[in-house]
Amino acid sequence: MSGATTIRAEEICKSFSDEKILDNLSISIDEGEILAIIGPSGVGKTTLLKILNGLMIPDRGEVWLMDKRLEFKKNSDLEARRKMALLSQKPYPLNKTVSDNVAYPLRLRDEDDIEGRVEEALEHVNLLEFSDRMARTLSSGELQRMAFARATVFEPDVLLLDEFTAHLDPYNISVLEDAVKWYVDEKNSTAVMVTHNLFQAERISSSTAFLFDGKIIERNKTKNIFEDPDDERTQAFVNGEMIF
């Protein structure tokens, strides 16, 4: 069900202490698409997400959200940043109740019907009964579910997910994966998901990109990437072999 391009990165380069992490990388993601980015540790998957979100400045290259080019300046990118959400592996709970945490992005935007929208967001991740609890008393699975509600309550067009279910138990993984699929489908939004969990990529993504050596080596429908990849390095990676 893919449509127009929602977010795209063009010729992105990023180095840390002279080590090239992203090398002339270009990628675009369409409306309604869940793209999984897979690849070995340290190849720059998280760096790419942070650049897409405008949190990290690339050495070279451009990021476009719909027809708006990010300038990588905090306040001039505010409008674009407010259409995206980044859910990290270890979300930071603000020192507030669960409902105040979820209300936080709505209050930043001075929006209406905060209470109703918070309730609805918490309901989707089975957390309504925890509304009045302090967020810091939640377990890691509950905290990640709260963070998902907080990241989606303002209905972003792009959802950036960075290992969002790492170290969670099967119940929480299942709730969160269902929530991502529901959100992208219902709101016709876009999700970019960095994951080490290849089974997860197979379960929920519509397409998958293999990132290696600073570049997207191969990108295709998820089924093709796992069953019949074109590149031998992709094949080796999905088969669990060491690649160089």
Next chain:
Amino acid sequence: MITEILHITLLSIFVSVSATILASIMAVPLGTILGLKKFRGKEIIRTVTYTLYGFPPVVAGLIIYLMLSREGPLGSLNLLFTPTSMILAQMVLVFPIVTGLTMSSVSDIAKDVKETAMTLGADRWQTAKTVLNEARVGVISAIMVGFGRAIAEVGAVIMVGGNIRWHTRVLTTAIVLETRRGNFAYALILGGILLSVALFVFFILKRYQDKGVKM
């Protein structure tokens, strides 16, 4: 005697609360900026601030004395031996403590909170406000420590205030005087009042520490 004790107590509260508020108005934003920003020389500023925690009160008193004395740069203001000079002396002592402790509590959480606030759509001002709100336990503790330093201070206020009866005599300087006179019971009562004042102010600040700001 009761009227005099009341006068001494109220003047103590007025001087120390004023000094703490005025110093914090400058120190909290400065500490927040120092905690949030990365810049060259930050470590030097941090070390200097920490060193100033131990700033000797008599040296602070001496500096303010020289500035406010008739020959000093601010001599024309005629502030020496007034409560204003005592406030200034206490501010010099409170300022580095509140700045340094605010900077530490903001630095500890700055990266995580900044990233969270920005990814959820906060602008620069909202991000700073969120960081400060999250660091409130540390920031209010910093103000408490600053107030503790101010209310317990004796060396500087005796130098610039002169311990003048009905004019600049505060609890600490009165305790010193009464002990020298051998009025130990009176000195002990003043000591009890001093501790009660500190307890009362800490209690009020603690409530702000727990509540935070809704945003």
